Amino acid sequence: MSLESPRSNVLPQSRVLLLATATGLIVASNYYAQPLLQMLAGVFNVSAGQAGWVVTVAQLAYATGLLLIVPLGDRLERRGLIVGLFVLAAVGLAISATATGLPQLLIGTALSGLSAVAAQVIIPHAATLAAPEQRGRVVGTIMAGLLLGILLARTASGVLAGIGSWHTIYSVACVALLLLALALYKLLPAHQPTATLSYPRLIGSVLALLRDEPVLRRRSLLGALLFAGFSVFWTPLAFLLSGPAYGYSIATIGLFGLVGAAGALAASRAGRLSDHGHGRWVAGGGLAMLLLSWLLLAFAPMSLTALVLGVLLLDVAVQAVHINNQSVIYQLDEGARSRITSAYMTCYFVGGASGSALGTAAWTHYGWNGVCVLGAVLALVGLVMFFVPEQKPRA
Numbered sequence: 001m002s003l004e005s006p007r008s009n010v011l012p013q014s015r016v017l018l019l020a021t022a023t024g025l026i027v028a029s030n031y032y033a034q035p036l037l038q039m040l041a042g043v044f045n046v047s048a049g050q051a052g053w054v055v056t057v058a059q060l061a062y063a064t065g066l067l068l069i070v071p072l073g074d075r076l077e078r079r080g081l082i083v084g085l086f087v088l089a090a091v092g093l094a095i096s097a098t099a100t101g102l103p104q105l106l107i108g109t110a111l112s113g114l115s116a117v118a119a120q121v122i123i124p125h126a127a128t129l130a131a132p133e134q135r136g137r138v139v140g141t142i143m144a145g146l147l148l149g150i151l152l153a154r155t156a157s158g159v160l161a162g163i164g165s166w167h168t169i170y171s172v173a174c175v176a177l178l179l180l181a182l183a184l185y186k187l188l189p190a191h192q193p194t195a196t197l198s199y200p201r202l203i204g205s206v207l208a209l210l211r212d213e214p215v216l217r218r219r220s221l222l223g224a225l226l227f228a229g230f231s232v233f234w235t236p237l238a239f240l241l242s243g244p245a246y247g248y249s250i251a252t253i254g255l256f257g258l259v260g261a262a263g264a265l266a267a268s269r270a271g272r273l274s275d276h277g278h279g280r281w282v283a284g285g286g287l288a289m290l291l292l293s294w295l296l297l298a299f300a301p302m303s304l305t306a307l308v309l310g311v312l313l314l315d316v317a318v319q320a321v322h323i324n325n326q327s328v329i330y331q332l333d334e335g336a337r338s339r340i341t342s343a344y345m346t347c348y349f350v351g352g353a354s355g356s357a358l359g360t361a362a363w364t365h366y367g368w369n370g371v372c373v374l375g376a377v378l379a380l381v382g383l384v385m386f387f388v389p390e391q392k393p394r395a
Contacts, residue, residue: 024149061113158254224351
């Protein structure tokens with residue numbers, strides 16, 4: 001397939017759906033362990049806190065890849081980079097599938113987490129291929145796929161662990177990523193990069209963008225707070241659901257991903273509203289919903305209804321604000337979209353890794369009440385920060 005100009009192609013819906021599916025499945029590899037944490041703690045004879053490091057390592061590896069790999073999307077041919085990362089992620093899943101101890105599982109998790117940043121090479125590539133008036137919708141659709149991957153990973157993991165063992169999901173996912181790598185190689189348009197910077201200068205330019213673009217810096221901090229709160233909830237949830245309050249099985253715990261998946265429906269709608277100039281209402285309303293979700297989740301140990309409604313609000317809110325953040329930052333510099341993505345998403349997943357660690361610690365020391373207080377504080381900080389007048393980007 002020959003290289004194509006990004007403006008010579010309009011992304012057909014079938015290709016957008018392929019990219020959404022690929023994005024969801026590769027990011028899902030970071031979340032298969034979440035409903036299995038109690039089981040992994042027993043299998044490997046470690047504490048809940050030690051088992052929780054599987055999630056934290058995945059997010060730290062992802063953040064590392066965002067900083068060190070995603071900027072290459074502005075320097076290397078993107079299709080080849082994406083396909084190579086899918087193959088590498090499959091290798092990491094194979095290592096995890098054959099793990100006989102926690103250290104090997106952490107190594108496999110780190111490799112698949114590092115490679116899962118292919119999703120963040122796909123998103124700016126799709127934004128470049130899309131017409132400007134369709135960009136929010138295209139990004140929103142792909143982000144819906146990403147969120148579905150994150151949430152349904154828990155469902156698939158729990159169900160397959162109930163049918164087979166905890167190894168099963170990693171084996172199935174490994175095969176799926178290899179098949180997707182082949183499909184992407186055949187169907188994804190190649191794209192000639194525009195940046196000519198050396199690798200050290202390319203990475204340095206990511207940090208320079210954060211330094212010089214106040215809008216990017218602000219939205220990156222907001223994204224970090226968002227995903228920290230998201231992880232504060234989802235990481236210790238398995239402990240709540242498997243404990244005395246509910247006593248659910250691994251398969252049942254995984255089904256809670258279906259509840260959160262409704263949040264993905266907000267992605268495309270949030271993108272369309274941002275396209276039509278209503279982005280500030282999307283973000284402000286989402287942050288208010290996020291705070292409200294924690295008020296409901298405080299009653300989760302006593303009420304399944306409160307838990308379900310809280311999960312719905314939490315995921316819709318996070319997705320809406322995240323989509324608006326991306327719509328805003330992609331307007332800054334078309335030629336640096338991969339590096340802008342790298343800057344924003346590195347902050348986003350550092351926030352997620354911090355949230356996973358803090359959420360596990362809050363559960364260990366203060367129980368579910370500690371988790372909810374921590375999540376509410378993060379939401380309140382984000383809400384206050386958003387309504388402080390925003391600086392204009394530099395000329």
